[in-house]
Amino acid sequence: MISVKHPLLTKDHERFMELVDELSKRFIEPVADKIDRENYYPREVIRELGENGILAPVMPREYGGYGMDILGTALSIEVISRYSGSMGILTEVQGFLVTDAFYTYGNKQMREELVPKLARGELIGSFALSEPCCGSDAAAIETRAERRGGEWVINGKKMWITQGLYADVYIVFTRTGPKEARHKAVTAFLLRRNKCIEASPIYVMGIRGTGTSELTFNDCVVGDDDIVGKPNEGFRIAMEALNLGRIAVVSVTLGLAEAALTEALGWVKNRRAFNQQLSDLEWVQFQLADIMAYMETMRSIVYDAASRFDRKYEDYYAFASIAKLTSVLIGMDIIRRAVQLTGAYGVWSNSKLNRIYRDAKLMEIGEGTNEVQRMVIYKWLSKYLG
Numbered sequence: 001m002i003s004v005k006h007p008l009l010t011k012d013h014e015r016f017m018e019l020v021d022e023l024s025k026r027f028i029e030p031v032a033d034k035i036d037r038e039n040y041y042p043r044e045v046i047r048e049l050g051e052n053g054i055l056a057p058v059m060p061r062e063y064g065g066y067g068m069d070i071l072g073t074a075l076s077i078e079v080i081s082r083y084s085g086s087m088g089i090l091t092e093v094q095g096f097l098v099t100d101a102f103y104t105y106g107n108k109q110m111r112e113e114l115v116p117k118l119a120r121g122e123l124i125g126s127f128a129l130s131e132p133c134c135g136s137d138a139a140a141i142e143t144r145a146e147r148r149g150g151e152w153v154i155n156g157k158k159m160w161i162t163q164g165l166y167a168d169v170y171i172v173f174t175r176t177g178p179k180e181a182r183h184k185a186v187t188a189f190l191l192r193r194n195k196c197i198e199a200s201p202i203y204v205m206g207i208r209g210t211g212t213s214e215l216t217f218n219d220c221v222v223g224d225d226d227i228v229g230k231p232n233e234g235f236r237i238a239m240e241a242l243n244l245g246r247i248a249v250v251s252v253t254l255g256l257a258e259a260a261l262t263e264a265l266g267w268v269k270n271r272r273a274f275n276q277q278l279s280d281l282e283w284v285q286f287q288l289a290d291i292m293a294y295m296e297t298m299r300s301i302v303y304d305a306a307s308r309f310d311r312k313y314e315d316y317y318a319f320a321s322i323a324k325l326t327s328v329l330i331g332m333d334i335i336r337r338a339v340q341l342t343g344a345y346g347v348w349s350n351s352k353l354n355r356i357y358r359d360a361k362l363m364e365i366g367e368g369t370n371e372v373q374r375m376v377i378y379k380w381l382s383k384y385l386g
């Protein structure tokens with residue numbers, strides 16, 4: 001892997017990346033192919049990463065994390081994704097979407113009981129927002145939580161839920177008022193694994209082995225103490241979690257693009273055509289130069305967006321969307337070029353590039369599609385248009 005220093009990274013960040021790389025080589029590399037090929041859910045790897053504080057590095061050490069900032073957490077996801085995009089997404093969902101949400105918005109019991117176990121990988125968590133009716137239009141969700149006596153009863157369906165097959169706890173976003181109230185009547189609940197939840201597998205083309213599932217809730221009973229944040233505040237919690245998720249998804253894309261470049265370099269240095277190395281052809285050299293230029297552009301956008309969260313810059317959310325939109329477009333282009341440079345090898349089912357290509361496509365969809373990012377960016381821009 002090409003090692004590039006970046007002015008936003010401290011010595012602590014660099015040392016942390018080395019640690020994550022060492023752990024990824026030890027625990028992830030040996031099973032990366034199996035995760036993809038066999039749709040294998042790497043439960044024991046999650047546990048190992050958790051024990052070493054890199055499942056949710058953003059959590060303080062006493063809560064099972066590594067006490068890293070958002071940028072450090074993004075770097076960790078980037079490094080992990082060089083080995084496996086699926087593992088990058090699993091750490092994102094477990095660390096940012098679930099553990100951090102319980103830490104930031106949960107009550108004392110959620111913080112004290114759940115957060116350390118989630119951060120250490122003793123418990124698995126899922127973030128259940130999308131539904132068969134609606135993904136981009138999350139304010140239209142239909143899963144309901146109804147007040148009956150002193151309790152809440154949840155009924156409905158969720159779609160595409162990462163780790164949903166294996167989760168011990170779910171953060172479930174529900175409608176707690178009329179559909180017309182849209183985002184103003186959404187409440188988040190902690191729901192523990194229970195017989196009232198049916199989870200069935202969904203098979204996807206990339207990011208395999210992540211336990212993607214459809215969930216059906218049949219009269220699941222929860223109490224007021226299970227509300228995450230405040231009643232009807234769920235939509236804001238979901239959007240804040242997804243802002244962090246966007247930083248994570250672009251970090252996955254960066255890690256995948258770096259791995260694609262490494263694969264392409266290895267190929268063109270060794271492959272001969274028309275009596276010369278591919279790497280001696282000017283056209284190939286220009287392709288590699290383009291890839292490198294795009295990659296460093298992408299790196300700066302991603303690190304900049306993560307740093308804005310750490311520095312609590314105004315409008316950080318808009319920069320998360322700018323980073324998400326530009327990075328997935330640039331990343332897909334890098335990976336497409338890398339596949340092209342390797343000819344049939346890149347599309348062979350045994351090649352790592354084939355897996356990278358399939359994984360990267362999903363980054364244009366998860367945590368808000370490209371079109372949703374454009375909506376966020378334009379809404380932000382329109383403030384300045386008068």
Ligand SMILES: Cc1cc2nc3c(=O)[nH]c(=O)nc-3n(C[C@H](O)[C@H](O)[C@H](O)COP(=O)(O)OP(=O)(O)OC[C@H]3O[C@@H](n4cnc5c(N)ncnc54)[C@H](O)[C@@H]3O)c2cc1C
Pocket residue numbers: 093127128129130133134135136137159160161162163204207212362365366367368369370371372
């Ligand atoms: C592998 C995988 C894992 C996932 N994990 C999770 C998870 O853990 N938790 C979770 O809650 N969700 C998860 N998702 C769901 C994901 O967040 C949604 O797929 C995503 O938000 C898009 O929603 P949708 O698929 O329903 O597409 P739709 O919203 O139906 O959109 C379809 C197309 O229409 C476009 N579109 C929609 N509205 C507009 C508009 N107003 N203007 C222009 N274009 C528009 C979209 O951009 C898209 O191209 C996952 C998805 C995948 C593929």
